[in-house]
Amino acid sequence: MIGYARVSTNEQDLTAQQNALEALGVRSNLIYTDHGLTGTNRARPGLREALAACRNGDTLVVAKLDRLARSLRDAKDIIDELTVKGVTLSIGGSVHDPTDPVGRLLFNVLAMVAEFESDLIRARTREGMQVAKAKGHLRGKQPKLSTAQQRHLMEVHRAGTHSTSELAELFNVARSTVYRTVQRSVANWKTHVPAPVAGPRNRATGQPKLQISVHATR
Template identity: 75%
Template sequence: MSAYMVGYARVSTNQQDLTAQRNQLNTLGVPEERIYTDHGLTGTNRDRPGLNQALAAVRDGDTLVITKLDRLARSLPDARDIIEELTKKNVKLSIGGSIHDPSDPVGRLLFNVLAMVAEFESDLIRARTREGMQVAKAKGRLRGKQPKLSKNQEAHVVSLYRGGQHTTAEIAELFGVARSTVYRIVQRTPTLN
């Protein structure tokens, strides 16, 4: 029985493209029909159909090929689970052309070090994102979702609604908002007696 190369590619958002990873996997010797993908799923999400298919496709002696370790796993526990599964199946892992044998102690050590680096990078990205949001909030640039209508428009919506001359649908159409927006505006505006 001959050994096969099975590829796996992943992008985190639906706006990203898998073409570069597919091309690199082809260059590394993986045929197009043996490339499994996940689109719009983060590496921290372990329930990835494409990854599950790739892991199911590899057999004893095969090689799972990825372009970078962070495409496979973004946390150390996840990486360990995957490497454990590959070890049980006697499957090698190729990261960008560099082959690691998980049954070999040095290969296992290298994989764990790479997994720790991938997790560290992921933690850094999260920390920088939080930091950037705090700075933006402090400067008043991060205000959340802006209201659809100005305060004057909201007051007009309330007066029309409470006047009883117009239906909610008519008011919503007049201001170009959904009926639920009209209801929310009316609910949060106190009644003056």
């Protein structure tokens, strides 16, 4: 088995992906990596080495499909190369045989989802910048994430489908930026939660007094 791992910024760490690949049975000396390169960049040295190392009957292993490609076209090019070589693809332990119609269909669906997610984030980034520019806020040092991006990040975070490293990859920021965004959001939420209203307490026990309302009947 040949492993491949990638992160798109220099601040991100490959350790989690490498550990996941080793847990799937890939030897550490057969894991090829790219550091600081996005999934939309097809010219990745580590990916080229991984594909070159694949032989007939091998399996190329990635933790998630978006580590391999972020566009449907690139994903198809890679799967075509694997097909010619007689190599299967394992995505997080789920093996897809490119020569099998069902396997190829499932792969194409996953590739479309990865591309859609990438396009959606880019669109929201552009939208946030346009709004900020219209309001005259694009001056001086800019925040890592716009308000719209922060809201989107928190939506994805609450869904629990992505780790901190994956969120950093999706939004092209360092993990520390993700941590700060989540912490700020939690802090803001706490400040808006109304404190419980304290009622009268029993002096002896310190417990709230049982209040009984008596309504007069006519």
